[in-house]
Amino acid sequence: MSAPDRIEEFVLALQTGFIDGSITKLKLGGYHGPEADLKSVEARKVTIKAGERLSFVFRYKTRDITKNLVIDEAMSFVRDGLLNEFRSARLETTDFDLQFERQGDKIRLKKTEVAGREAVQGGHDRTKNRPLTSGDKVWMQALGISGADGKVLAASQDKFRQINKMVEIFAPLIQELSTKKPRIVDMGAGKGYLDFALFDYLKSEGKDAEVIGVEMRPKLVEDGNKLAEKSGFGALSFVPASILDYDASGADAVIALHACDTATDDAIFKGISSGAELIAVAPCCHKQVRRQMEAGSSDNRLDFLLRHGTFMEKQAEMVTDGLRALLLEASGYRTKVFEFVSDAHTPKNNLIVAQKGKAGSREAALKRIAEVKAMFGIEKHYLENLLGLN
Template sequence: MPEPLDQALAEVRELLLAPGLTRAVAAGRRRGHAPSVSRAQVRPVTLKSGRKLQIVTDDGSRPFTRNVDPGAEAAAAFDELLAEPFGNWHVETETSTVQVRITKKGDAQVHRAAATVAATAGPQAHDRAKQWLLDPGDPLFEVIGGNAAKRRQIDAFLRALAATLPDELPSPLRVVDLGCGNAYLTFAAYRYLAGRGAQVQVVGVDVREDQRVRNTAVAERLGCAADVSFVAGTIEEAALPFTPDLVLALHACDTATDQALARAVRWEAKWVLAAPCCHHDIAAQLKNVKTPFPYGETTRHAILRERFADVLTDSLRAALLRLHGYRVDVVEFIDSAHTPRNLLLRSRRTGAEPTAEQRTEYADLTAQWGVDPALAKMLAS
């Protein structure tokens, strides 16, 4: 139920100044307004000079840290932060968690809950903490589980996303996640992008209706159902309410990755991030063609043929994207210890016409190996 904004912010102020504060985060922006910093974090620390409240703000280029005395100095600093038009506040104390989201109408949606993790005794030591792109205390992790391995995977994905997008994000920024599954990366992308100040609209697509229902419930629980929605349908045919700027396709199996890339090209999406999964299509074709000399050893053994098929498949995908006006980087977005499928095709649309050399190189490569990539057939249809 919406509450008056001034009343909700007064509650946040009281919690920030209370002795039981463990941490607080402000991020996002209100409709039609932009705060002077993209994010602010507050936590108690113990220094040689005694107990302080540490405030870390980030203007998008680097964090700025200051330590204030509890009391009047902290109250003045918090009043400045509360006057900023942040879209979300997340406050944790030793006994409770309070989340405030400012709606488009300027009201406050407030979620209050008992603390889920026992707070450590006393303020945190003043150690340099890892700078996560999505704070480990974000409400998302309360829903999907916040173990260290999942946080690292999400952080690695968000860093790849950050490296793909420009510093100044378009607003609104329209995003589609094709083959979203349980959508924890969909939500992570939304939380991160919204935290950078953009108005973000996200649609997740998955063929399973039960996933749509589950993910919609998660969006409602996180208070972002107005901006994050889900549809059940195939990657090729699912209807979207907009033409996306950013297309995600993360671990879509075999030619489902090709389906996602083909739709992204037809949409002329500005940015595409695709993490391929299995590569059966080209692997099956290699079994039925004569390997060109002198590369027989690369396909003689099944395990080597499978690995070579992976490389050839993604090389051809990257080449086809370049032929259709994209600049492509193929990178590892996380250590292989976390997942063997750790390759990412990171693409940005430039609209550049392919060179004659690029066309010839692609034609010669497919002819030499006798393969016809699924993506090529989809783009030609």
């Protein structure tokens, strides 16, 4: 791996840790830049009134200076810093430590798994800024998240947690979009939990955004539109359509939460073909690829795993989503997959986040796709067909 690739890997780990909340600390050292008194720089994730930030403390000989940066600014600062001014860096997350060392042209990156490290709270006013701290909202009561007293219902705690987490993850990604008034399209919106929560939160943050929920069941669309009107959410609407038929042109972000089986692929395809800057999907069931893996033409060195139904299910899920990530990379998106809530709350807890640009080589991704398909006996991935790659 080349030196710039190693720096990029470090910066991507920083971004992922920021988005999924696993980052606990960042430290940059070995400074040899123009500021004579600067000794080191440390950073933590915080949530301030303006949103989530990385709070950098610049430690000088006689004073400390704090600067709160949005994640894109933070990534640029760290990328440039590692290239030019800092010889070492350490990223600490709840799951691993990543140590960066540069000596001359040589760069070393070492990852060490850790266990039992607690996530840090994102700043003193984190709770206040959570979108769903109060159940006292028309839409939450109408959707059965909270009761007439404004308290979250016991049966809706998991849904409440999931949506809260999704909004926490999506909101900074949406703030990063290059347009001031983004159009966000949610594919397979269902009753629109995520759309109401996201719209409400962005509005409370003063962010102008249009949110459109695409849903094939007309009754849900009708109810969603009535509730949006009742809530005074003028730029939130629901459209009755199948994902593939929906004209997504002009979408800046395409999201999908638990759209069934290949509906997730439809959503990804619509995101790619409309040129959306951000695509984020939490997949649901994984039948399309599983059927082919079950047909039994996988590399037989995998037999010891795939003959057990439970491993087959997990493997099919990972292979399906791993291929989705590669297909997104082949389409020009930098992609990562992570758990957005604990699997104690939902087993469908993976989130694929893809941001347009800075992807690796298309050829390398296509080659890897072909290898993975051969290994697992997969003739076609449905998304691959939609993209015209098979």
